[in-house]
Amino acid sequence: MEALAVRLSHLDAEAEGAIRVVMFYDTLMRRRVDLPALARASAGLAECVVGIRLHGTGRTVRASPDGREVSAPSSPASSSVPITLDDEEIGTVWLERPGPPGPLDEAVLDRLAIAAAAVAERYGPARTTMADPALVELVISSGSDEAARARALRLLGFGPDLPVRVVAVRSRLPLDRIGALLCPARPVKAAPLRDVGVVLATTVDTDRLPPEVRAGIGAAKSPDRSWQQARTALRFTTPGRPVVRYDALGALALLAEIPRNAVRDNADIAAVGCVAGHAEDLATLEAYCATGSLRRAADVLHLHHSSVARRLEQIGKTLGFDLTESAGLTRATLALTAWRLLDG
Structure with a gap:
């Protein structure tokens, strides 16, 4: 320690100040401070307002030299440095010094950015749902x-x-x-x-x-x-x-990969588009395709099954095939699904 003290005594004031800044932040990191404490300590050291912002959470912390959190609109930053973690920028630290930058501002910001990255990695993002x-x-x-x-x-x-x-x-x-x-x-x-x-x-x-x-x-x-x-x-x-x-x-997921032009040009899908022009017919077709049964579709629609049968007969004429046959139900289901994908 004596040898180190002798070496420090030969340094100029600015170099000695930079070393003290490094030691200051090393102490803070050993104490495992959080962002507000880091901002307060830095503001006291720099003797001006200090700000810290993390992009991932949108959180901003500003502190004044007296240790209080600053909530008023921020003044223009006199100097700033990005916070990086694993070579990725995750935030920014800055000083709001009213006059010209101080001789140690650069050293303070560099060490503050390193400390803020360590805090962000240690404590993780704020417990909010919305993210960057x-x-x-x-x-x-x-x-x-x-x-x-x-x-x-x-x-x-x-x-x-x-x-x-x-x-x-x-x-x-x-x-x-x-x-x-x-x-x-x-x-x-x-x-x-x-x-x-x-x-x-x-x-x-x-x-x-x-x-x-x-x-x-x-x-x-x-x-x-x-x-x-x-x-x-x-x-x-x-x-x-x-x-x-x-x-x-x-296998229905494959329908989403068919080119839109091919879907639009298909006769069955175009016919479903005509049916969709009538809300009652579209609701009937949807209920029938979803249930696969005339009576169950009637229950869903709260109609008598004979009324649903008459609607399906008319819809079948528009589509050009019999909906009550197994093949017709399959065609209608695929056409209705593809039409919905086309319609968005």
């Missing part, structure tokens, strides 16, 4: 390599030993509420992605979903494949079948 869409897209993108996907999952709060299920959702309900309903007691993250909501969950309980929520559930272990499956399953949802699991589709 960029991180979620990194998880489900087919263009992501496995290392990047693993880092994104870790930043979202999913451990390497946890299974991740992917759900594609359309609903007027907030995504965070849907995520909480699907997976109330285990890690779950949600984010909007273009026209669809994405939910990443360790378990999926669809019985808790309100009937107005449309959800497609992927089956693959890999999140990118599971996302494609979830999108496909979502296309098969209907008002009467609002939740569809990809693995329950079986």
Whole structure:
């Protein structure tokens, strides 16, 4: 220690200050402080407002030199440094110094960024359902390599030993509420992605979903494949079948891979489009295809079976084949399903 003290005595003031900054943050990291404590200590050291933001959670912490959390609108950052973890930018730290930068500001920010990355890795993301869409897209993108996907999952709060299920959702309900309903007691993250909501969950309980929520559930272990499956399953949802699991589709999933032009040009599907112009006829066709029985369809529609029989006869004339025959029911079911996929 004496030798170290002698060496330090020969350093100039700026170099000595930089070493003290390093020692200051080493002490904080040994004490395993959280983000607010890290911000407060840094603000006291820098003698100005300090800010920390994590992209994955959207959380921002700002502290003043007196140790208080600052909630007022932030002043322009006088200097900033990205927080990186495993070569990926996960946030930003900054100083809000009213005057020119101090001689040790760069050293403070560098060590603060390293400490913030360690805190983020140690404590994980905040327990919120909504997540950064960029991180979620990194998880489900087919263009992501496995290392990047693993880092994104870790930043979202999913451990390497946890299974991740992917759900594609359309609903007027907030995504965070849907995520909480699907997976109330285990890690779950949600984010909007273009026209669809994405939910990443360790378990999926669809019985808790309100009937107005449309959800497609992927089956693959890999999140990118599971996302494609979830999108496909979502296309098969209907008002009467609002939740569809990809693995329950079986061979029907192949219909989603048929080019749209080929579907549009098919005579059976075009005929279903004509039937769909009449709400009662469409409801009758859907009930009959779903139940495979005239009497069960009548029960679903709350009609006498003779009334349903007359409707099916008229629908059969529009379609050009007999719905009461086994082959006719199969054709109608496939045509109706493909028409719904085309209609979106």
